[in-house]
Amino acid sequence: MDEVALLGVGMHPWGKWGRNFVEYGLHAAHGALRDAGVAWRDIGFVSGAITVRCGYPGYVAGSTFARALGFNGTQVASSYAACASGTTALSVARGQLLSGACDVALVVGADTTPKGFLAPGDGERPDDMDWLRFRMVGATNPVYFGLAARRRMELYGATQEDFAAVKAKNSRHGSLNSNARYTREFSVEEVLHSPIVSDPLRLLDICTTSDGGAALVVSTMDFARRLGIREPVRVAGISLVTPTYPDTVLDLPYLATDSAVSSEVPAVSFKESIALHVYREAGIGPEDIDFAEVYDLSSALELDWYEQLGFCGAGEAESFLHSGATEVGGLLPVNPSGGLGAFGEAVPAQAIAQVCEIFWQLSGRAGKRQVQGAQAAVAVNQGLFGHGSAVLLRR
Amino acid sequence: MNNSQSEKERIAAVPGLFTIDDPPHLIGGRMRSSGAYCFPKDLGGSDPSVSIDQVEEVLLSRKGIIWSYTNSVYSPPPPFVVREPYESITVAAVELEAERMIILGQVAPGWGVDDLEIGMAVELCLGILYEDENREYLTWQWRPITTSEMEATSG
Numbered sequence: 001m002d003e004v005a006l007l008g009v010g011m012h013p014w015g016k017w018g019r020n021f022v023e024y025g026l027h028a029a030h031g032a033l034r035d036a037g038v039a040w041r042d043i044g045f046v047s048g049a050i051t052v053r054c055g056y057p058g059y060v061a062g063s064t065f066a067r068a069l070g071f072n073g074t075q076v077a078s079s080y081a082a083c084a085s086g087t088t089a090l091s092v093a094r095g096q097l098l099s100g101a102c103d104v105a106l107v108v109g110a111d112t113t114p115k116g117f118l119a120p121g122d123g124e125r126p127d128d129m130d131w132l133r134f135r136m137v138g139a140t141n142p143v144y145f146g147l148a149a150r151r152r153m154e155l156y157g158a159t160q161e162d163f164a165a166v167k168a169k170n171s172r173h174g175s176l177n178s179n180a181r182y183t184r185e186f187s188v189e190e191v192l193h194s195p196i197v198s199d200p201l202r203l204l205d206i207c208t209t210s211d212g213g214a215a216l217v218v219s220t221m222d223f224a225r226r227l228g229i230r231e232p233v234r235v236a237g238i239s240l241v242t243p244t245y246p247d248t249v250l251d252l253p254y255l256a257t258d259s260a261v262s263s264e265v266p267a268v269s270f271k272e273s274i275a276l277h278v279y280r281e282a283g284i285g286p287e288d289i290d291f292a293e294v295y296d297l298s299s300a301l302e303l304d305w306y307e308q309l310g311f312c313g314a315g316e317a318e319s320f321l322h323s324g325a326t327e328v329g330g331l332l333p334v335n336p337s338g339g340l341g342a343f344g345e346a347v348p349a350q351a352i353a354q355v356c357e358i359f360w361q362l363s364g365r366a367g368k369r370q371v372q373g374a375q376a377a378v379a380v381n382q383g384l385f386g387h388g389s390a391v392l393l394r395r
Numbered sequence: 396m397n398n399s400q401s402e403k404e405r406i407a408a409v410p411g412l413f414t415i416d417d418p419p420h421l422i423g424g425r426m427r428s429s430g431a432y433c434f435p436k437d438l439g440g441s442d443p444s445v446s447i448d449q450v451e452e453v454l455l456s457r458k459g460i461i462w463s464y465t466n467s468v469y470s471p472p473p474p475f476v477v478r479e480p481y482e483s484i485t486v487a488a489v490e491l492e493a494e495r496m497i498i499l500g501q502v503a504p505g506w507g508v509d510d511l512e513i514g515m516a517v518e519l520c521l522g523i524l525y526e527d528e529n530r531e532y533l534t535w536q537w538r539p540i541t542t543s544e545m546e547a548t549s550g
Contacts, residue, residue, distance in 0.1 A: 119472035126409040129438050131474055136409060136524070136534045137501055138471040138484045146465030147488050154463070154513045198465045199508040245442045246431070250462070250488045250497045255434060258441060260495040262429035 001281040004097045005224035005232035006393065007104070007217045008036025009356040014181040014212035014343045018112065021054045024213030024349070025061070025110030026068045032106065036217035037227065040069050043217075044102025047093040049109030049348035050080035052121070058111075061348070065108045075102065083295065084240065084383030085109060086214070086351030087391055091238045093218050103223040109348035110213030117141065118209060118347075130253040130384070137255070141297070142206050144252040146198030149300035153200060156315040158303065162322075163205050164191035166299035169327055170335050174342025176328075176369040179353075181210050182342045191299075205299040210344030214352035216359075233362045236376075237281030237392035243270035253384055271308040274380060274388035279310075282376075282392040286310030290374035291333040291361060293354035295381035296340045305380060306334065328369050336361060336369045354379035355391055362395045408524045408532035411435065419521050420454035421498065421535055427451055432494040455498070457519045458545055459489040461537075462497050464511045476525035476532075483507070487537045489517055503538040516545035 010031020012024035025048075033040055046069075048061030057064040062076035075096070079088040086109045093105040117140045125131040133139040152158045168188050174180040186204055194203040224232040244266045246258030251270075268276060279285050286309055294305035303317035311332055312320040320326065326334035337343070337357035340350070358377045360366045371377075376394035383389055405415060412435050413421045424436035426445040433439020436452055470481040485502035502511065503520055517537040524534040 117469075117472045120474060122473075124474070126411075127438065132409065132412075132435070132438075133499070134471060135474040135476070136412065137486060137499055138467055138475045139486060139499060140467055140471045143465055143467055143486050147463040147486070150465055150513070151463045196466075196468050198467055200465075243441070247441070248495075248497070250499060255499050256439070257497040259432040262426070262431040263442065263444075 001237055002098050003221060003234040003236050004094050005219050005221055005229065005234055006355070006359055007038060007219055007224060007227070007229065007232060008032050008034070009359045010035055010215045011179050011353060011356050012110065012213035013179045014210045014346060016181070017211045019211070021051055021058060021110040021112040021211070021213070022064055022068050024211060025065045025108045025215070028110065028213040028215035029065060029069060029106060029108050032215035032217045038104055038217050041072055043074055043104055043106045045093060045096045045105040046074055046076045047089040047105060047107045048076065048078045049085035049089040049352065050078050051111045051348045052080065053114065054112055061108070081387040081389070082383030082385065083345070083347055083350060083381050084387035084389035085348040087238060087381070087389040088240060090216065090218070090235070090352070090355065090391065091240055094235060094238060097218060097220050104217065104219040107216040107218060107352060108213070109352045111346040111348050112211050113209040113346060129255065133253050133255055141252055142198040142201060145206060145298035145301060146201050147250060148304065149201050149298060152300055152303065156318065158300065158318055160192060160200050160202070161188060162303065162318045163201065163299040164188040165321060166296065166302045167191045167204050167341050169321070170296060170339045170341035173328060173336050173369055174338025176367065177338050177342065180338045180342040181344050201298050201300065207297050207340035208344035210346045212343065212346035212349045212353065214349045214356050216352060216355055231395060233359050233393055233395045235391060236394050237278040239274050239278035239281065239388050239390035241273050241277045241388040242386045244273065269308065270388070271304065271382065274382065274390050275309045275378070277388070278378060278390035278392045282394070284376060288376050289332065289378050291336055291371045291377045293337060293339065293357055293377070293379040294334055296335060297345070299341065302334065302339070309378065309380060328371060333371050336366065336371055351379065351381055351389055351391070354381070355393065358393045362393060403526065404530045405533055406530055408534050413521070413535045414454065415521065415533065418457055419519055419535065420457060421519060423453050423455040423494070424450040425453045432496055434496070434498055456491045456493050458540070459491045459517060461511060461513050461515045461517060462488045462490045463513060464488070464502070464508060466508050478525055485511070487511065487517065489537050501534060501536045503536045506539060511539065516540050516542060518544070
């Protein structure tokens, strides 16, 4: 796959600020433009990641952010794919760059998130699976996280202590990140004393919902060279794959898996296929990855990702964690930013924030949480209703 | 007083997902060409080789094995309708052998996570999701059964 250059990134700190999402997006966009040394008037394309929680301006995020920056006739697009929205917006920008439609593009995502569980919009929609799972079962997102965590305990003997150790590790990373919402270190004991939300998961195992904004300036390799940047951080692969039928792992928002009666079950699971595609695009494998940002919606899901990304074998994630490998300073740090455990989820900004962290790390600008000598890293997540999402960057 | 309660009309909270017969069944779809199943019938299939108009209505197996389980200690947000005082909902994902699929549902009242195990046999029953003066609105639930009950009748 042809590569594009990542020239600069910007972020509005995560929190529960309660202000207009446009303010966060604008702050992040200005930061990214400044970081890249590119003027707003030179941006040929704005790719907005949509928020569905902030009314119409959120549905047309691309033009909303463009207007906030000042309408100047630039081209815009807006993308929604739940947690994969940011990666989708980046992919749209990459397509514009590689097709020659523009030289340099701005990718922006921001959200203002209400307190409490994420939930469907108002209205009676019995033909909407997301509505049905809430109405008929009361199956919140943490219910699905709990099912997955229990499954991991059954299959591999994982314990609540293992899950708590993931949270404790990510909180140590987050304590070194001024953009994180939670900068306090949590001990394993504190996690184990927090109340159960969806057994076996506790309050501190589950990511919260946050406000935040993140932005990227991406360009063609030629444009980067014209700026005098000979070795830019490059987007080497993007994965937006869907599952392959039959998907036999129950995942949100579904009430049932596919039936495996008539078709052979794919050799790799959906989440494994997300990773395989991004490795294929980049032409490298897990052995070439120096660190990763993974979607720790729950602490237990982070352990699954170690295996789905090929960092260790099935059932080995707990020992991989306890070896210290995934701590900054270890063999293969995971979530050096602090991950969702330290940020909380700002849906359309989150995948972009993962890329911001990788940029800072690969540029040697991550301060006390710096992964030394990193050359290649992968960010992975998954959007509701079968949106795979991964980005591989290298320098 | 109890009589007036038991005389309430019992209806499905959302029609078309299960029967209110004794015993009840989930209403699924089966692809005429492939024989594969889906649930709910009209929101099921992602099989690329099957078109949606090939889906016929079938009653799914009433018994299965717990694949995983959890609970919701805090009350879920709307469109869930909370019955006060809220009591923790237990939820199980259940594997149906014949259909080779997993179906999510609440676990019948009185069963908590400490009472459940992966691999435990369960059968379908109906429970009250919420009620008003005249009606009880029902949903499907899973209720643990003994191994001999599991073997007694299939489907």
